[in-house]
Amino acid sequence: xNNNDNNTLDIMTFIVNLGMARKIIKxxxxxxxxxxxxxxxxxxxxxxxxxxxxxxxxxxxxxxxxLIDDNSSKLLIKELNDKFKFYKPNHGxxxxxPVSQIIGSSLFENYKESRGVKKPMHxxxxxxxxxxxxxxxxxxxCAAGARGGTIINARGSGIHETSKIFNMEIAPEKEIxxxxxxxxxxxxxxxxxxxxxxxxxxxxxVIFIQDVSEVYGLRxxxxxxx
Numbered sequence: 001x002n003n004n005d006n007n008t009l010d011i012m013t014f015i016v017n018l019g020m021a022r023k024i025i026k027x028x029x030x031x032x033x034x035x036x037x038x039x040x041x042x043x044x045x046x047x048x049x050x051x052x053x054x055x056x057x058x059x060x061x062x063x064x065x066x067l068i069d070d071n072s073s074k075l076l077i078k079e080l081n082d083k084f085k086f087y088k089p090n091h092g093x094x095x096x097x098p099v100s101q102i103i104g105s106s107l108f109e110n111y112k113e114s115r116g117v118k119k120p121m122h123x124x125x126x127x128x129x130x131x132x133x134x135x136x137x138x139x140x141x142c143a144a145g146a147r148g149g150t151i152i153n154a155r156g157s158g159i160h161e162t163s164k165i166f167n168m169e170i171a172p173e174k175e176i177x178x179x180x181x182x183x184x185x186x187x188x189x190x191x192x193x194x195x196x197x198x199x200x201x202x203x204x205x206v207i208f209i210q211d212v213s214e215v216y217g218l219r220x221x222x223x224x225x226x
């Protein structure tokens with residue numbers, strides 16, 4: 001992948017079953033992926049009988065973040081979708097989001113600023129809260145129409161260490177909740193989380209939202225009992 005002043009950057013995100021990250025990264029490197037960051041997470045569904053919006057049940061997941069130029073992103077996401085069949089149930093999902101700015105990486109310093117997504121159909125909602133409150137975030141989101149989400153444990157390897165995501169320092173006792181929602185539902189979901197978790201109070205948490213430019217593997221309707 002070559003730096004190009006005419007290209008913008010995407011962050012490509014995978015949510016897959018435990019053990020799949022190594023295979024995806026290996027295949028991705030054969031098709032232009034330079035590197036990736038892997039987090040452990042837990043997929044959640046609102047009830048035991050409901051398949052959540054991210055096609056995940058309550059089980060261990062791997063979350064992969066890849067920074068890549070937008071031209072390579074379009075080719076790579078299609079290649080990986082063909083290889084790993086994200087369009088099939090329980091095969092995970094992959095989606096891309098535009099990066100407005102990147103700091104601290106000389107590899108991507110020549111890329112221009114992203115102008116965002118025109119009329120995005122989906123948005124990603126990241127909520128950072130104290131450890132132990134992630135399930136409350138999921139409950140609040142589902143009450144407003146979300147089908148579920150993914151909980152990412154941001155703990156570092158040592159008690160005094162921090163992990164970084166999107167160049168943000170995340171203290172060891174924090175959890176990150178990732179929810180992917182249709183754009184028209186996102187406002188209600190965000191409002192529900194803000195109100196029920198008191199996010200506007202100092203120290204209660206942080207929410208940030210990004211438009212999603214491309215997505216594979218989403219189920220648009222929940223699975224219902226027969």
